[in-house]
Amino acid sequence: MKHYYLFAALILLGTIACSGEKKDSEEEQSVETVLPQATNEVTVMTLHPTDFMHELVSNGKLSARQYVDLRFQSAEPIAQIYVKNGMRVTKGQKLAELDKYRLTNRLAQAKVTLDNSRLELQDLLIGQGYALADSNKVPDNTMKLVRLKSGYDQALHQYEMAAYEEKNAVLTAPFDGVVANLFAKQFNIASTSDVFCTIINPNTLEASFTVLESELPLIQPGDKVEVAPFAINNVKTEGRISEVNPLVDANGMVQVKATVADKGKLFEGMNVRVSIQRSLGKQLVVPKEAVVLRSGRQVVFTLVKEKAYWNYVHTGLENASSYVILDELKEGDIVITSGNINLAHEAPVKVIKEN
Incomplete structure (x- = not known):
């Protein structure tokens, strides 16, 4: 019986050994397959x-050199508005106008007052032995006295102000540009303190950005820049450095401006990425x-x-x-x-x- 158990044990050990050798062979083949010796x-x-080409990159903001806020000079009803936001206008083009009835009336009354004071001035000069046509011969002290007594100077100032207000009852574009910030409504009373509209010339856009103090030797006016707005993909435009502010701020930064060529897709106030490239030789x-x-x-x-x-x-x-x-x-x-x-x-x- 002992011999039988011994024989069975030997057969079992041999089976396990063969199985182990086969497993090791398979693992080696698997490793060789997973980890090939590739060049x-x-x-x-x-x-x-x-x-x-050395490149400096900075973030900046666009602004226009020709930018103006327009206001009416008189608090009168707005009779007509001829433009709207985004409309392109030319220099001298009419933008809006006030109802001129009261302004014209005021100018006419000022004209009457001025004429009366001129007659009073003439009478006073005649009383002093002079004629109005010979006013150049009148001594300065005498002329000053009779102008003040006749009320001529005050009447003249009132007339000039009335004429100025009537003239400025019509707003016109001071230069070619685009209308912005127009929120007033027709027939409402114009405000003399609030802005009626803004005129921006997009052809005068410039990018304002900062560079490190240590980077100043790498830039100079006239250097080429590339400007790309963050809000619009695949839009880039070129420009040139126009000015370098000769002042380093508390953070070691220097303000720089570059003129930008507008392609019709850039707007005042846009945030942009500015890239400056300059050749440093071989x-x-x-x-x-x-x-x-x-x-x-x-x-x-x-x-x-x-x-x-x-x-x-x-x-x-x-x-x-x-x-x-x-x-x-x-x-x-x-x-x-x-x-x-x-x-x-x-x-x-x-x-x-x-x-």
Whole structure:
């Protein structure tokens, strides 16, 4: 009986051993299938000095140099409104006018008062032995006295004011532009304190933005800028720096303005992104994709005999797409520009494209 149990145990151990060998063989085959020994595919470029366009990016706001708020000078009913918001107008075009009945009446009364005071002035001069036609010969003290006594100066001021109010009962555009902020209604009494409407010349738009104090040497009046509104996608327009305010504020920022070419889609007060580009001459430049981080340091891989060699580098100025390389690399080096995320030092690579 003992021999029987011993024989059964030996058969069981043999079965388990064979099963283990088969399982290990299957796992090895599975690992080989999941982790193939593939060569990394990369794209490369040959490093040569190229013109580097330094780029400064800032946020700003649009405003028009020609911007005016128009008001009526008299509190009279609004007889006619000829324009509406968004309408383009030309210089001298009539915008709105008041009911002139009272203004015309007031001007006529002021004219009568002025004529009467002129007669009174003439009588006083005759009493002094002078004629009104010879007023240039009248001594200054005498002329001042008779003008004051006749009320001529006061009457003249009242007439001029009445004529001014009647003339300004009609609002006209002071320059070519677009009507904005028009909220008044016809037949309502015009307010002399509130703005009737605003005229904006969209051809005089400029972007106001700030740059760091340290960036001042990189900009100057006349430099080209690119302006893009945040609210409208795929709309960009060009401009030129028009002025740099010679004052650094408490935050180390300097105010800059740039004229903007309007394409009919920009508005006063829009928030925009301003990009300033300026050539800094020949530099060793690599795409940003070529620079990766290893242990917190910047690394650029170069290709040497179909292997990737990493190089610790220091980058200088940058723009939206490129870095300036300050050291380590030299002209003629072949830089790996993509496929470098998981590369190791001296890893074999295969070049699929050369830029």
